[in-house]
Amino acid sequence: MYTDMGSALERVQAASADSLKWLRCGLESGAYSGVLIETGGWVVAGAGVIWQEFPPSPRSLVTTRAYILNVYVAPPQRGQGLARHLMQALLAECAVRNVSLISLHASDAGKSTYEKLGFTTTNEMRLIMETL
Structure with a gap:
Protein backbone atom coordinates (compact mmCIF):
# COMPACT_ATOMS: atom_id res chain seq x y z
CA MET A 1 0.00 0.00 0.00
CA TYR A 2 2.62 2.55 1.04
CA THR A 3 4.94 1.75 -1.87
CA ASP A 4 1.96 2.23 -4.22
CA MET A 5 1.64 5.73 -2.72
CA GLY A 6 5.31 6.54 -3.32
CA SER A 7 6.96 5.62 -0.01
CA ALA A 8 10.45 4.17 -0.29
CA LEU A 9 10.54 0.40 0.22
CA GLU A 10 13.24 0.78 2.90
CA ARG A 11 11.00 3.09 4.96
CA VAL A 12 8.04 0.72 4.61
CA GLN A 13 10.14 -2.24 5.72
CA ALA A 14 11.53 -0.27 8.68
CA ALA A 15 8.01 0.53 9.90
CA SER A 16 6.55 -2.96 9.36
CA ALA A 17 7.49 -4.57 12.68
CA ASP A 18 6.33 -1.58 14.72
CA SER A 19 3.12 -1.37 12.69
CA LEU A 20 2.36 -5.03 13.27
CA LYS A 21 2.88 -4.61 17.01
CA TRP A 22 0.63 -1.53 17.06
CA LEU A 23 -2.10 -3.32 15.10
CA ARG A 24 -2.06 -6.32 17.43
CA CYS A 25 -2.35 -4.08 20.50
CA GLY A 26 -5.10 -2.01 18.89
CA LEU A 27 -7.10 -5.07 17.88
CA GLU A 28 -6.72 -6.65 21.33
CA SER A 29 -7.71 -3.47 23.18
CA GLY A 30 -10.56 -2.60 20.81
CA ALA A 31 -8.98 0.75 19.90
Missing part, protein backbone atom coordinates in the same frame (compact mmCIF):
# COMPACT_ATOMS: atom_id res chain seq x y z
CA TYR A 32 -8.65 -0.43 16.28
CA SER A 33 -10.92 -2.45 14.01
CA GLY A 34 -10.28 -3.68 10.51
CA VAL A 35 -12.15 -5.22 7.60
CA LEU A 36 -10.74 -7.35 4.79
CA ILE A 37 -12.02 -8.63 1.47
CA GLU A 38 -10.68 -11.98 0.37
CA THR A 39 -10.77 -13.58 -3.07
CA GLY A 40 -9.51 -17.10 -3.71
CA GLY A 41 -7.77 -17.25 -0.35
CA TRP A 42 -5.93 -13.95 -0.88
CA VAL A 43 -6.65 -10.64 0.84
CA VAL A 44 -7.26 -8.16 -1.98
CA ALA A 45 -8.59 -5.17 -0.02
CA GLY A 46 -8.66 -3.86 3.51
CA ALA A 47 -9.37 -0.85 5.69
CA GLY A 48 -9.20 0.08 9.34
CA VAL A 49 -10.64 2.46 11.88
CA ILE A 50 -9.18 3.91 15.06
CA TRP A 51 -11.74 4.60 17.78
CA GLN A 52 -10.68 7.88 19.43
CA GLU A 53 -11.97 9.42 22.63
CA PHE A 54 -12.71 13.15 22.64
CA PRO A 55 -14.60 15.39 25.07
CA PRO A 56 -18.22 16.18 24.20
CA SER A 57 -18.67 19.28 22.06
CA PRO A 58 -21.60 21.29 20.70
CA ARG A 59 -21.15 19.44 17.39
CA SER A 60 -21.28 15.98 18.99
CA LEU A 61 -22.11 14.89 22.51
CA VAL A 62 -20.83 11.41 21.63
CA THR A 63 -17.30 11.07 22.98
CA THR A 64 -16.05 8.43 20.54
CA ARG A 65 -14.95 9.47 17.07
CA ALA A 66 -13.71 7.33 14.21
CA TYR A 67 -10.59 7.87 12.14
CA ILE A 68 -10.54 5.68 9.03
CA LEU A 69 -7.17 4.72 7.62
CA ASN A 70 -5.32 2.23 5.45
CA VAL A 71 -8.07 1.86 2.85
CA TYR A 72 -6.38 -0.20 0.16
CA VAL A 73 -7.41 -2.28 -2.84
CA ALA A 74 -4.83 -4.35 -4.74
CA PRO A 75 -4.25 -2.96 -8.25
CA PRO A 76 -5.84 -5.88 -10.17
CA GLN A 77 -9.09 -5.49 -8.17
CA ARG A 78 -9.45 -1.72 -8.45
CA GLY A 79 -12.53 -0.28 -10.11
CA GLN A 80 -14.82 -3.03 -8.81
CA GLY A 81 -16.32 -1.07 -5.90
CA LEU A 82 -14.29 -2.84 -3.20
CA ALA A 83 -13.25 0.40 -1.49
CA ARG A 84 -16.91 1.40 -1.31
CA HIS A 85 -17.78 -1.97 0.25
CA LEU A 86 -14.99 -1.56 2.82
CA MET A 87 -16.18 1.94 3.67
CA GLN A 88 -19.81 0.84 3.96
CA ALA A 89 -18.75 -1.88 6.42
CA LEU A 90 -16.80 0.61 8.53
CA LEU A 91 -19.63 3.15 8.44
CA ALA A 92 -22.07 0.44 9.52
CA GLU A 93 -19.82 -0.29 12.51
CA CYS A 94 -19.76 3.44 13.30
CA ALA A 95 -23.57 3.43 13.31
CA VAL A 96 -23.67 0.41 15.63
CA ARG A 97 -21.33 2.26 18.01
CA ASN A 98 -23.36 5.49 17.70
CA VAL A 99 -20.29 7.29 16.32
CA SER A 100 -21.36 10.27 14.25
CA LEU A 101 -18.08 12.14 13.68
CA ILE A 102 -15.88 10.24 11.23
CA SER A 103 -12.73 11.52 9.56
CA LEU A 104 -10.05 10.32 7.18
CA HIS A 105 -7.32 11.63 4.95
CA ALA A 106 -8.11 10.97 1.30
CA SER A 107 -5.70 10.11 -1.48
CA ASP A 108 -6.44 11.62 -4.87
CA ALA A 109 -7.58 8.17 -6.03
CA GLY A 110 -10.00 7.71 -3.14
CA LYS A 111 -11.43 11.20 -2.80
CA SER A 112 -14.42 10.68 -5.12
CA THR A 113 -15.39 7.45 -3.33
CA TYR A 114 -15.44 9.27 0.01
CA GLU A 115 -17.36 12.23 -1.40
CA LYS A 116 -20.02 9.87 -2.79
CA LEU A 117 -20.39 8.48 0.74
CA GLY A 118 -21.00 11.99 2.14
CA PHE A 119 -17.52 13.03 3.32
CA THR A 120 -16.65 16.70 2.88
CA THR A 121 -13.39 18.64 2.93
CA THR A 122 -12.60 20.35 6.25
CA ASN A 123 -10.18 22.96 7.52
CA GLU A 124 -7.94 20.51 9.38
CA MET A 125 -4.28 21.52 9.55
CA ARG A 126 -1.20 19.42 10.29
CA LEU A 127 2.27 19.98 11.71
CA ILE A 128 4.91 17.28 11.48
CA MET A 129 7.50 17.95 14.17
CA GLU A 130 11.03 16.60 14.15
CA THR A 131 11.45 13.61 16.45
CA LEU A 132 14.50 12.53 18.38
